[in-house]
Amino acid sequence: MKKRIPLILIFVAGLLGVISFVIPHPSYQVYDEWMRNDLLRVLSAFAVVLALGSLLRVHFDKIRRKRRNWQYSWLLLVAFGGSAIIGLFGGVAADGILPTTVRSFSFDIQTLYENIVIPLASSMFALLAFFMASAAYRAFRVRSTEATLLLTAAFIVMIGVLPLGYSISKHLPAFVQWILNVPNVAAQRGIVLGIALGVVATSLKIILGIERAWLGGGE
Amino acid sequence: MNISTDPWVWIASILSLAILSFLYKENPFFRAAEHIFLGVANGYLVTFYWHRILMPILFRPLFQQGDLLLIIPFIIGMLYLTRFIPRISWLVRIPIAIYMGYWTGVLIPATIQAKIIKQVQGTILTAPNFQSWNAGTMGIVWSVTVFIGVLCTLSYFYFSREHKGVIGVTSRVGIVFVMIGFGAAFGYTVMARISLLIGKLQYLLGDWLGIIR
Structure with missing residues (x-):
C-alpha cells in the first residue's frame, strides 16, 4: 500500500x-x-x-x-530568521504590520533582496569568470584536437562579439554569426534531440512505474 | 573621490568583497558572506511563497471566501509535512506523485512537439529551410551542413554500437561539430561572466568609492 x-x-x-x-x-x-x-x-x-x-x-x-565550521550555521539561521520575519510581517511592498523603515533607512524584504541577494549572486557568478579562464588554460595544455577546436571557437566568438573584432577584420563579426548559426546550431540541435528523447523515455518510465527512485528508500 | 553614504551600498560592497576574496583562497569572510546569502535568499523565498501563493491562492479564498474546493490542495499539501513524522512519513509520496506525475505527463507531448518535431522540421532539407537563411544558393549549403552536423552529432552520442566503420567516421565528424558548439557556448558564457565582473567593479569603484563615474 x-x-x-x-x-x-x-x-x-x-x-x-x-x-x-x-x-x-x-x-x-x-x-x-x-x-x-x-x-x-x-x-x-x-x-x-x-x-x-x-x-x-x-x-x-x-x-x-x-x-566543522558550525559557527557559520548561526549566521545562516539568523539571516534566514531575520529576513523571513521582515518579509512575512513587513509585507512584500512594506505594507505589513511590522514597520520596515526607521527615519530614512528602510529594511523591507525587497531592499534586502536588492542589496544582499542580487549583489552576492552577481559576485558569485563574476567569480566564475576567473575559474573558467583557468579551466580554459588547463584544457589548452591538453593539446588534443578537440580541446584546440573548442578553444579556437571560443576565442573567435569572444573576440568577434566585441568592437575589437570588427577593428581586426570587418568580416570577423559575420564569421562569428556563421559559427553560431551553422556548426553551433547543428551541434546544439543534435544534443537537444538526444535530450528530448531521453526526457520522453524517462517520463514514460516514471509514469509507468518502471523508474521508482523518487519513492526513496524504506518500505 | 565621492564615497557613498548609503548604508546599503556599504553592506552590498563589503559582502561582495567577501565573496570575491575567494580568489585568494577559501576564508572566513567568504564563508560568512555565503551563509548570509543563503539565509536571506531563503527568507525571501518564504516571503514570496507566503504572500504570492499561499495567501492569495489558498488561505484567503479557503478561509475568508469559503472556496471549499481548495480544501483538496490544502490537505494534499499538508501531507508533505508528514516527512517529519517517521511513522507516517510514506504519505509524503502522495503529493510528490501528483505533482511529478502531472508535470511529467504534460512534459511528454510538449517535448515531442517543441523539441523533436520542430527541431526535425528545421533540420530536414526543404525549400522553406533553404530560403530561411536569406543567403541565396549558399542557403542550400548551410542547410546541408546543419543536416549533416545534426546526424553526425547524434551518431557521436549513439553508444549502442561500437564507433567503427561508418559510425566511426560520422562520430569523428560529429565531435568536430560538438566541440565548435561547446566552444561557442563557452565563449558566450565567459563574456557574460566578464560583463558581470565589469558591472561589479563599476559598482565597487563607482557607486561605493566614487573613484569612477
Missing part, C-alpha cells in the same frame, strides 16, 4: 497531464487550469516548506553536534 498507492497516483496524474494536451475542450481546459494554477502551485509552496525544514534541521544539527 505504501508504494502501490503513490504508483497508481503518479500513473493517473501522468495520464491526466498527457490528456490535457490533446483535449482542447473548454471544460477540460478549466480543470487543467485549476490543476496548474491552484493545486500544483499550492503543492510547490508546501514543498518549499519541506525543503526549508530540511535546511534548518541540517544546520541545527550541525550546531548541536559542533561539526
Whole structure:
C-alpha cells in the first residue's frame, strides 16, 4: 500500500497531464487550469516548506553536534530568521504590520533582496569568470584536437562579439554569426534531440512505474 | 573621490568583497558572506511563497471566501509535512506523485512537439529551410551542413554500437561539430561572466568609492 498507492497516483496524474494536451475542450481546459494554477502551485509552496525544514534541521544539527565550521550555521539561521520575519510581517511592498523603515533607512524584504541577494549572486557568478579562464588554460595544455577546436571557437566568438573584432577584420563579426548559426546550431540541435528523447523515455518510465527512485528508500 | 553614504551600498560592497576574496583562497569572510546569502535568499523565498501563493491562492479564498474546493490542495499539501513524522512519513509520496506525475505527463507531448518535431522540421532539407537563411544558393549549403552536423552529432552520442566503420567516421565528424558548439557556448558564457565582473567593479569603484563615474 505504501508504494502501490503513490504508483497508481503518479500513473493517473501522468495520464491526466498527457490528456490535457490533446483535449482542447473548454471544460477540460478549466480543470487543467485549476490543476496548474491552484493545486500544483499550492503543492510547490508546501514543498518549499519541506525543503526549508530540511535546511534548518541540517544546520541545527550541525550546531548541536559542533561539526566543522558550525559557527557559520548561526549566521545562516539568523539571516534566514531575520529576513523571513521582515518579509512575512513587513509585507512584500512594506505594507505589513511590522514597520520596515526607521527615519530614512528602510529594511523591507525587497531592499534586502536588492542589496544582499542580487549583489552576492552577481559576485558569485563574476567569480566564475576567473575559474573558467583557468579551466580554459588547463584544457589548452591538453593539446588534443578537440580541446584546440573548442578553444579556437571560443576565442573567435569572444573576440568577434566585441568592437575589437570588427577593428581586426570587418568580416570577423559575420564569421562569428556563421559559427553560431551553422556548426553551433547543428551541434546544439543534435544534443537537444538526444535530450528530448531521453526526457520522453524517462517520463514514460516514471509514469509507468518502471523508474521508482523518487519513492526513496524504506518500505 | 565621492564615497557613498548609503548604508546599503556599504553592506552590498563589503559582502561582495567577501565573496570575491575567494580568489585568494577559501576564508572566513567568504564563508560568512555565503551563509548570509543563503539565509536571506531563503527568507525571501518564504516571503514570496507566503504572500504570492499561499495567501492569495489558498488561505484567503479557503478561509475568508469559503472556496471549499481548495480544501483538496490544502490537505494534499499538508501531507508533505508528514516527512517529519517517521511513522507516517510514506504519505509524503502522495503529493510528490501528483505533482511529478502531472508535470511529467504534460512534459511528454510538449517535448515531442517543441523539441523533436520542430527541431526535425528545421533540420530536414526543404525549400522553406533553404530560403530561411536569406543567403541565396549558399542557403542550400548551410542547410546541408546543419543536416549533416545534426546526424553526425547524434551518431557521436549513439553508444549502442561500437564507433567503427561508418559510425566511426560520422562520430569523428560529429565531435568536430560538438566541440565548435561547446566552444561557442563557452565563449558566450565567459563574456557574460566578464560583463558581470565589469558591472561589479563599476559598482565597487563607482557607486561605493566614487573613484569612477
